[in-house]
Amino acid sequence: MKLKIAIAQIDIALGDPKHNQKTVAYYAEKAAEVNADVLVYPEMWNTGYALTELTNLADTNGQDSQLLLSKLAKKYHLNIVGGSVATQQNHKFYNTMFVFDASGQKVSEYNKLHLFGLMNEEKYVSAGSMINTFDLAGIKSAAAICYDIRFPEWLRTMMSVGPQEILYVAAEWPIQRIEQWQIMLQARAIENQTFVVAANRVGRDKNNVFGGRSLIIDPLGRVIQQAGDTQETLLISTIDTDDEKMVRGQIPVFDDRRPELYY
Ligand SMILES: NC(=O)CCC(=O)C(=O)O
Numbered sequence: 673m674k675l676k677i678a679i680a681q682i683d684i685a686l687g688d689p690k691h692n693q694k695t696v697a698y699y700a701e702k703a704a705e706v707n708a709d710v711l712v713y714p715e716m717w718n719t720g721y722a723l724t725e726l727t728n729l730a731d732t733n734g735q736d737s738q739l740l741l742s743k744l745a746k747k748y749h750l751n752i753v754g755g756s757v758a759t760q761q762n763h764k765f766y767n768t769m770f771v772f773d774a775s776g777q778k779v780s781e782y783n784k785l786h787l788f789g790l791m792n793e794e795k796y797v798s799a800g801s802m803i804n805t806f807d808l809a810g811i812k813s814a815a816a817i818c819y820d821i822r823f824p825e826w827l828r829t830m831m832s833v834g835p836q837e838i839l840y841v842a843a844e845w846p847i848q849r850i851e852q853w854q855i856m857l858q859a860r861a862i863e864n865q866t867f868v869v870a871a872n873r874v875g876r877d878k879n880n881v882f883g884g885r886s887l888i889i890d891p892l893g894r895v896i897q898q899a900g901d902t903q904e905t906l907l908i909s910t911i912d913t914d915d916e917k918m919v920r921g922q923i924p925v926f927d928d929r930r931p932e933l934y935y
Pocket residue numbers: 715788791817818819820822843844845846849
């Protein structure tokens with residue numbers, strides 16, 4: 673099955689959800705203009721890592737973000753992997769991904785599982801504990817948020833329920849570790865024999881310069897398309913999920929696993 677994927681590699685204004693909502697809407701329109709099937713956004717696009725201001729800024733139950741993403745999905749008939757946003761749920765803060773199908777229906781909600789100490793995330797944000805798998809555009813999919821990609825066992829857990837055919841990733845990944853970003857994503861693609869579609873942001877905040885290089889990787893780990901490290905862009909590529917069936921047919925990794933021996 674052929675699928676046109678678009679990644680919105682955007683800059684994020686720190687602590688300015690209204691401004692960032694406009695950016696998100698602008699890129700949905702651009703993705704619709706090229707008839708994309710799926711659009712992916714980066715991590716924490718409503719606030720950036722404005723962690724000390726979450727009391728004022730976090731989106732209560734993700735209402736504003738969900739309303740916007742659902743409206744955009746329906747208006748442009750786009751499946752949207754909504755990156756993530758800072759949310760407040762039951763007096764706690766979370767880094768939350770919402771996924772909407774092209775009719776505007778929510779198909780998944782996921783709170784980031786692994787919080788990133790180097791950016792003080794765990795001091796302000798609570799960790800999720802749920803899996804993030806869903807059907808989108810007729811494809812079995814999973815999605816992770818940024819630091820989650822350093823935990824191959826977690827991604828394998830999600831990818832082997834199925835197994836899933838696409839792994840989506842939303843990130844705010846700093847430039848100084850951008851080589852690790854790419855190498856780990858290629859490894860995740862190879863070991864899970866899956867397409868990886870990964871959206872990173874560009875720009876800077878008070879503490880970090882973010883490295884872009886959003887990318888789409890095939891199930892053999894080859895980079896199909898990659899953005900640069902400084903510019904906002906809409907990265908577009910058409911993938912064919914039949915390629916994955918071919919790879920899985922040749923080396924049946926999922927059938928050959930010995931989970932009874934893993935811990
Ligand atoms: N926002 C994040 O989770 C950043 C993860 C990161 O930079 C890493 O090196 O891991």
